[in-house]
Amino acid sequence: MSEPVRMRTARTIVRLLDVDEAPLLLRYRQENRAHLLPWEPLRTESHYTLDGCRQAIEAGLEAARADRGFPFAVLTPDQTEMIASFTFANVVRGVFQACHLGYGIASRHEGQGLMYEALDAGIRYAFGPLDFHRVMANYMPRNDRSGRLLARLGFEKEGYAKRYLKIDGLWEDHVLMAKIRTQR
DSSP: OOSOOEEEOSSOEEEOOOGGGHHHHHHHHHHTHHHHGGGSOOOOGGGGSHHHHHHHHHHHHHHHHTTSOEEEEEEOTTSSSEEEEEEEEEEEOTTOOEEEEEEEEOGGGTTSSHHHHHHHHHHHHHHTTTOOSEEEEEEOTTOHHHHHHHHHTTOEEEEEEEEEEEETTEEEEEEEEEEEOSOO
16 A cells, blocks of 8 residues: 555544554443443453554554554544544455454444444455455344444445354354455
């Protein structure tokens, strides 16, 4: 990625964070710690520190430069608050041209359509400039909101994986979804 990526939606700005914006990420992580806990892997205390946020941003920028992953922040239009995040991870090129999508939203911004808005822009970017053929996303069966969001975005169920990912310290089943680019 030679140029910084910036997507504008009706109510958000979607882009990679710069290292000097670690306080934005820290605030998002601290304010949503309990809210995101049931849906994420166990986190160390360093995840909730300024240095941990700087390191995460640096690692994300390096992953984007190396075409291994793209950790996007979803920001308010004035870019003073982080609303959500999503990542195109586990990038595989060649004959596969695919990635996994992971995402989360701040509790106070749920239910407003902001995650849909940001992911819709992100998926168009994934199938456009990033040139993916397939974007895969998985959700725990008890996370109805996530399942509805993926379906609304055009993802289709491809399977069910027992004890697929270790989330909040437990191996959780996941519904396997994918969206495939319709052109080319």
